[in-house]
Amino acid sequence: MPDGHPKETSHELGKVILTALNDRQTGWSMGSFGAIAEFHQVEGDPGALWPDVFTRVTDRGGVAFTDLTDCTAVAYETLSPKPDRWGQSVALCLPEAAARMSRHKVLTALGPDHGALLPEHRGAMLFDMGLDQPQVDFCIRTDDPQLIDVLTQAEGQSLFTPGNPAMPAILAAHPHRIAVTRIGRVEVFQKIGGPDTGGKSPVGPHTHILPKLMATGRTHSANTPIPDGLVPVAGLHPASALSDQLGRDKPWDPAAFAAFQALFRDWAPSGQAELKALVRDLIAAGSQPDVFAPPPGRHMRAAVRIAIRQAAREDGETPTLSAWRALFDGAAKPEDLPPEHPA
Template sequence: MQHLEDVLRRGLNDPDAGWNMGSFGAIAEFHHVAGDAAPPRATALEQGTTRGAIRIDRLEGVRPVAYETLSPKTHRWTQGLSLCLPEAEAAMHRRDALTELGPDEGAIRPEDREAVLFDMGLAQPQVDFCIRTADPALLATLRAQAGRSLFEADNPAMPAILKAHPHRVALTRLGRVEVYQMIGGPETGGTSPEGPHTHVLPKLLRAGRTHSANTPIPEGWVPCAGFHPKSPVMGRLGEDKSFDEVAFEAFQSLLAAWGPEAYTAQKEQVWQALGTGTGPEAWREPDARVARAGLRNAIRQWRRRHGDSDLVAAWARAFDRGEGEADPENPGH
């Protein structure tokens, strides 16, 4: 049986792993950048670089949910481990206006603890999405606009934030992710910088959801942190790479311990059918969404592990034509 704390600690020391905290539409991510100096080895559930940091403060009551989701690219899939709490325990403050919270005494780095934290007022269920600054000019603007929505057309606070690039801090009941890098925009070529970064997507925020429908979180539970172990099919920047059997098997052990039974059972049954040379004509596509994803990813994974064949091509034509099912927060994956 996998021990969750050990799994997470190993992940914090793997430069190919990624992390996040947030909601559907407001998320802070922590990643290593190839070529950067290696951070110190994590002994607690905390890791940081000059670009950002993550700290997990609590595992009591956490339900880990391992999952694989479909990619719009039929030679890929994505994988992750969500750390979930019951809905009531996961709930944060849901402030709907810019709110000053005072000095960030819980900051991961001591030098950041006198800077002032402001809740951006995104009113998200499981995250207080904040900015942190000690810049006098930005502080004056934020304090003058406290109590207003950042999305009001005439509010000068949002332009000031985008110009000043303050730290972003995502707070959940499990801990925090801090991002020190610039906000993606004109000064970064219109894209998020490599490594730790944030996304605030108003269109997704309006949905009021805690997570993507593609992530099989059990009813009544809410993901408060995400761990993305090294992918067997993608590099750190989402580029294709040669299949990594070691990374694949490592995640399959997490999936066996904490994955949805309907998904894992469908994969095993499809692999058994492929292994015995059974064609797709005798197979019934399952009704449940999570099992259908298991069917399609089983075909993709068999192909990456064993190579192409007339048999696997027939299964793909029957059940994995590649349309739809993309995650709106990771459209290119």
């Protein structure tokens, strides 16, 4: 890993990422629509190591940023099926051409992982899983001679070919999973979620590989409002005002809410922050909802509904707010569907 700061064009973005890396409540992800690696720090664990300024590593995994050149941040919110909730994230995006990775279609040996976050892992062997994803090379890393032998014999084949022994061997051995993108990488040291983990992903860093989502050929969920021409390669997941890192309810956190809203005002897709502010102003003024004509588009409709939910959280229920909710956030709509991606 190079020392010091990653290359970047936006000092503000680098500053935000560095601040977030120092916040144990912030989560991170890198990957694609259907193949993703997540890094979270776990309460009670020792603090993360700092191999360099833009890298954090724990006993469970790590995240590193190496090149923020041409990186664009897109802050967005998503509807929750629960009527009083919403999700939030910051997508770190690159232009399509700049985001493109190797797109290996078969299991491919890459040699020792010289880019490993920790020196003790740099002699282990790296294998591209051959998932053919546009913005991530999804790899496994191992120094297990038996697993290396199985993977070497299966090189050049798809992991999903019936009868290929490589995937069962991977699931049994639990090698490190490495998501490599043009802006950095996430490493996961923990076991793969499955029978050995009680059928659940382990707490903290973990991975998801979902062939049905990968088969769509999309780079991201339809619920994620990424501008045309950009591809999300990583996600910054700040602390929620509503729930903890495990998704459990917590008391309303106004500081966490304000912190994300500041990012949203700067980095939201065009018009969304202004639309939410307008809705909040109209509700605060006691205006009835029939004076408002919502703009078209699923993401703009979702922004209206999220503004109503946030008004309820911050200001409490009022007759005016109830009228807005009944008109715009009552019956289930297509955008109520949860994101296709579990992350």
